[in-house]
Amino acid sequence: MVLWFRCNEIIPGTSLGILFIAVILGIYFLQLEFSGFPAKDRICRMASNYTENLEQFKEEKHKAFVVGYTGEVGKELVKQLANSNLYEKVVLIGRREVPPEKIHGVEFEQRVVDFEKLDEHADAFSDLDVGYCCLGTTKGKAGADGFVKVDFDYVLSVGQTAKSKGCKHFSLVSSQGANKDSAILYTRIKGQIEEALKNLQFNRLSVFRPGVIMCEREESRPVEAVARTLLKPIAFFFPTAMTTPVGYVATSMINNALSKTEKTYELYENKAIHELAKMAEAPKGCKSKK
Ligand SMILES: NC(=O)c1ccc[n+]([C@@H]2O[C@H](COP(=O)([O-])OP(=O)(O)OC[C@H]3O[C@@H](n4cnc5c(N)ncnc54)[C@H](OP(=O)(O)O)[C@@H]3O)[C@@H](O)[C@H]2O)c1
Numbered sequence: 001m002v003l004w005f006r007c008n009e010i011i012p013g014t015s016l017g018i019l020f021i022a023v024i025l026g027i028y029f030l031q032l033e034f035s036g037f038p039a040k041d042r043i044c045r046m047a048s049n050y051t052e053n054l055e056q057f058k059e060e061k062h063k064a065f066v067v068g069y070t071g072e073v074g075k076e077l078v079k080q081l082a083n084s085n086l087y088e089k090v091v092l093i094g095r096r097e098v099p100p101e102k103i104h105g106v107e108f109e110q111r112v113v114d115f116e117k118l119d120e121h122a123d124a125f126s127d128l129d130v131g132y133c134c135l136g137t138t139k140g141k142a143g144a145d146g147f148v149k150v151d152f153d154y155v156l157s158v159g160q161t162a163k164s165k166g167c168k169h170f171s172l173v174s175s176q177g178a179n180k181d182s183a184i185l186y187t188r189i190k191g192q193i194e195e196a197l198k199n200l201q202f203n204r205l206s207v208f209r210p211g212v213i214m215c216e217r218e219e220s221r222p223v224e225a226v227a228r229t230l231l232k233p234i235a236f237f238f239p240t241a242m243t244t245p246v247g248y249v250a251t252s253m254i255n256n257a258l259s260k261t262e263k264t265y266e267l268y269e270n271k272a273i274h275e276l277a278k279m280a281e282a283p284k285g286c287k288s289k290k
Contacts, residue, residue, distance in 0.1 A: 029234065032240065032271075033238045033241060037272050037275075039267070039268055039269075039272040042263070042266075043286070046276075047279045049259070053258050053260055057257075057258040058085070058086060062088065062130050063089040063127060064087045064089070064090050064128060064129075064130040065090070065091045065131050065162070066093070066131075066134065067094065067135050067158050068134030070096070070103070071135075071136065072213060072217055072218070072246055073213065073249050073250060074132075076215070076250040077249075078104065079104040079106060079250075080247075081108075081254065086254065086258060089128075090109075091110075091111055092109065092111070093110075093111050095113065096112060097110045097112050115158075119157075122161050125161050126165045126166070128165070128167060129168045131158070131159075131162045131167045132257075133155055133172045135151070135154055136151050136155075147185070147186070148189055151189050156196050156197070159202075160200060163200050168203040169202065170197065170206070171206040171208065171253050172197060172205070172206070173253075174193070175187065175210065176209050176210060176211045176212075177190075177209075178190035178191040178194055178209055179191040180195050190209075194267075198265060201264075202264070204266070205264065206265075206268065208253060208268045209270060210244035210249050210270055210273055211241070211244045212243050213244055213245075214228060214243050214245050215245075215246035240270055240274045244273055248274055248277035249277075251276070251277040252268065252273040252279075255276050256268070256276055
């Protein structure tokens with residue numbers, strides 16, 4: 001009798017609590033989904049000149065490198081670059097050479113470097129004017145020090161070496177929530193590397209801050225896999241709130257690089273990444289293309 005009485009009290013109370021949290025989150029996500037974002041006007045301008053920019057970019061015969069090309073974002077980027085024929089040359093720079101079937105059968109030149117002594121491998125970056133950096137690890141995989149080493153030291157070293165060898169436009173995959181003052185190691189390091197790269201003063205630096213990247217990860221990471229499964233309904237109803245399809249990260253980086261801009265520093269939050277990725281069509285909220 002006592003138990004029945006208490007269940008009667010607790011269950012409706014708990015359900016109401018969950019419902020309340022769900023409503024608050026729903027309102028928050030809805031507001032995120034339908035609010036504007038800082039880079040919108042620029043993306044709309046880029047979109048309206050997409051075809052001309054694309055043709056002109058090809059004529060300019062750029063040469064690019066990709067670091068982190070064996071990771072999920074990197075592999076997708078390499079696949080899209082291979083299909084786009086945008087660059088005269090693409091060089092894949094990493095700590096190990098992989099058989100082409102590991103990167104969608106793409107046979108771009110691979111250069112193996114030691115990220116601990118990148119200055120000794122600086123020539124790997126020679127004559128490549130566009131750089132894509134998808135390098136990264138996790139605290140779970142490499143420990144806190146290992147994470148800082150890869151996501152800060154190695155990335156900075158790539159930036160410095162590439163700049164010294166003539167890289168004009170550097171694109172970095174950072175993360176949603178990046179903040180140099182964050183109390184959380186992951187977002188703090190992401191924020192700090194963004195700042196450090198800014199100080200290198202590339203002609204153009206583009207920073208992308210995706211949410212949780214939705215992909216079929218080759219490597220087993222159970223926690224991430226659970227998180228991705230739980231996030232699927234949110235991704236469905238509120239696609240730009242917390243998640244980013246891996247293909248969108250790659251397409252947004254490519255579309256941005258081929259677009260002209262007067263800016264030397266561009267920051268793309270998750271929503272902007274979604275819109276950049278759809279640049280070939282008119283992105284949502286832009287006036288239709290001429
Ligand atoms: N996954 C997400 O949900 C998410 C969300 C937001 C932002 N990001 C960021 O996006 C970027 C790309 O993510 P991802 O999921 O594509 O990463 P990933 O699949 O883990 O790939 C990471 C890449 O970095 C390389 N790498 C890792 N440790 C290295 C080391 N010690 N020395 C040299 N190279 C090393 C890997 O090379 P090997 O193949 O040789 O290991 C691989 O090419 C990362 O910076 C990540 O923090 C990810």
